Amino acid sequence: HALRHSDAELVLIDRRNHHIFQPLLYQVATAVLSPSEIAAPIRQLEATQRNVTVLLAEVTGIDIASHTIEASSPGVGVRKIGFDYLVIATGMRPSYFGHDEFARYAPALKNLNDAETIRAKILALAQMVKVTLRGNFRRIDPAKASIILLDAGKRVLPTFAESLSRKVAGHLDKLGVTVLPGVKVETVDEQGVIAGGNRIPSATVLWTAGVMASPIPKMLGSKTDRAGRALVDPFLKVVDAPGVFVVGDAASVMQDEHPVPGVAQAAIQEGRYVGRLIAKELKGRKVKRPFRYFDKGNMAVVGKNYAVLQRGWLRTSGFLTWLVWAFVHVLSLPQLQNRLRVQRQWLWSYFTGQRSSRLIPEPP
Template sequence: MNAVPHVVIVGGGFAGLWATRALASAKVRITLLDRGNHHLFQPLLYQVATAGLSAPDIAAPLRHILRGQRNVTVLMGEATVIDKTARRVQLASGDALEYDALMVCTGATHAYFGHDEWAPHAPGLKTLDDALAIRRRVLTAFERAEAERDPARRAALLTFAVVGGGPTGVELAGTLAEIARHTLRKEFRNIDPGSARVLLLEAGPRVLATFPEALSAKAAKQLARLGVEVRTGVPVSSIDAQGFVLGDQRVEACTVLWAAGVAASPLARSLDVPLDRAGRVAVEPDLTLPGHPEIFIAGDLATVKWGERLVPGVAPAAKQMGSYVARVLRARFANQPAPPPFGYKDYGNLATIGRRAAVVDLHGWHFSGYFAWVFWLVAHVFFLIGFRNRVVVLLDWAMAYWTYQRNARIVLGKDTMSR
């Protein structure tokens, strides 16, 4: 290795940022590469999509976060190919980065289970661009319904479907119901926003399948109280610009949102190693690529064993992987013994359903309702990056609680909804 080893970290998400910061005092030269210029707090992305928060409230520029870390260079760019033999990362710009150690943590994208033609009609939620597009689609549906004279078309405009009953789907569906029944109340003259239908579609037997059954049942009841129609046990078989097919039933809906499946970043294909069905890489116990100890895979891109299960694709797991990779590199560059294999610490699961409604699973300690909702709020504010973001989010949520208003309801960009 060089006198000052060059560590290239591809991806500025939780894994990449935590690894970078953990190497702050290490004698290494770090290049952090990301397609965007910001770190995104993905657990609150649905709040931007539903006009509860603005984009800067849950994101911060990577350069600003790392401004005091002198051993880091931040580059905005996209990695296209990883040459393992030459130890080089090829960029879309035509440039290349040579490395002594490489960490790949480029996250996940949407997976439509072989039906990529559904993507234009059922957008997913992974980036700020996705969130702003969904916000535009949701708010535009109400605006279009206000001007629509055909009752059938108006009903379709006021029908919202969320495909996927995991935490993101549950949070989206619950918030959409609140927007229709509370936020937009008395603001329209030709329509009653409260008459909007919100459907949550889950192919499995219950929503929040990773939670205990009792909490799943409570979540379903809380969704029903908000006015969400929960449909389980039947997969969606078709989605187009006008609606979807559930089993043998056709439903006209102008807004369908996708929260059902994810696939690992396509960059993993350039590693020329076996991938699982979701496109993830099976790694060694120290998170290295088999046969290449200089390459680390972390976050949603890695398949990591956790007892009889796999480490879930959640933010705490990505943070732990990032910190662990930094420990391995520190030991390696200092010629010290390597740390023990990566071990995931599960801190539990949280999901919010709506106003004063959430479910919490903390190592056998289960609770729901108002206190679970408060716990969810505190946890998410605490883990936000930056003091300013914590204050702004807390103030916005306080105002929303007392007034039911969502202050980010500005429609930006072109209306692409099918007419």
């Protein structure tokens, strides 16, 4: 929005026509919310900014020398688009650490398709349980069902203080979740998981073990880190690529010899900084102040009625923290209608115990 009143012509390219509020994506997977409640059409979000053109396309190539990109659109084909400034904010994708075959049996959660796939699988299993119980055919006993969390690290939520990690581990135990720290997954197949040399049978395996950058930064031909993120200077510019910026999870940003965390608040701050920087450069003003990330704190929700918060010296957990988490996330939704619908659905689900989005879509 820093360029709203400038003479610049902005072209926003995305292979999807909607923006997703990622922190609540898991609630689509668990049937608490429907996709439309956490997503909004990009054209609708940018409708009031007259100098923005939204293009539904996928970037297939970047030519730094000629300052052009290639983008492929459905029904149109490949077109070339010139630029004076290029801002890459393509985020991350799941990483299976060289074992992409795991994806067939262990879906990740990065977009609406992933969420709906997970939801359909869980609902199908739940439906099977209800049918077998009503028919007194106990092939599946819900009392024997279990949730196992495998973590290669030493503790859950390693970015939080150890005291909060211990509280979260204790709360997970109360919820019946078995946490196995220091265990690496070796194989994932239709029978379950092999981890730490042991076979763990499972009908449902979900993957949250790692991410890597989208392939777009590598198209620049510049240096990237091990996760494929573009190395940028303190002004978020790509070295040896004039006029090219990378922000969010696609960028490897260093501050005080430490990496800036790949979280939403960092991406938002980086995007605003680049917008203001470009606006100043268009006016012929030189920007001297590099990007500085301000940590507003971290929050994590752990089931119903429980969350943890860490900001500087402040450490809180429990029901009140969960209410703060809910308030912050509702305010962060992109549109007023999303905020109202999510509040209404949360209240309904909280007091009735029912979930709104329980349809199982037919396969294409």
